[in-house]
Amino acid sequence: MAKARGKVTFREDLCKGCELCTTVCPVNIIEMDRGRINIKGYHPATVKEMDKCIGCGNCATICPDVVISVEREMEK
Numbered sequence: 001m002a003k004a005r006g007k008v009t010f011r012e013d014l015c016k017g018c019e020l021c022t023t024v025c026p027v028n029i030i031e032m033d034r035g036r037i038n039i040k041g042y043h044p045a046t047v048k049e050m051d052k053c054i055g056c057g058n059c060a061t062i063c064p065d066v067v068i069s070v071e072r073e074m075e076k
Helices: 020-024 058-062
Strands: 003-010 030-032 045-047 068-075
Touching (some): 003 045, 020 030, 020 058
Antiparallel strands (some): 003 068
């Protein structure tokens, strides 16, 4: 059976650190990067384990600033 995989991309310079994306990820792979601050002065969101992404798109849907893109493909 094919399994969905995804790739999440953040426009980190525009992220305002609201953390909404971290609350809707079903596999809990999105977190705030506490080690960096973007040009807006916020800790940007990042993916800690991209290989676990299922490409659901929940993070992109909830982002109020449209800074998240999700690509989805099926593994064979």
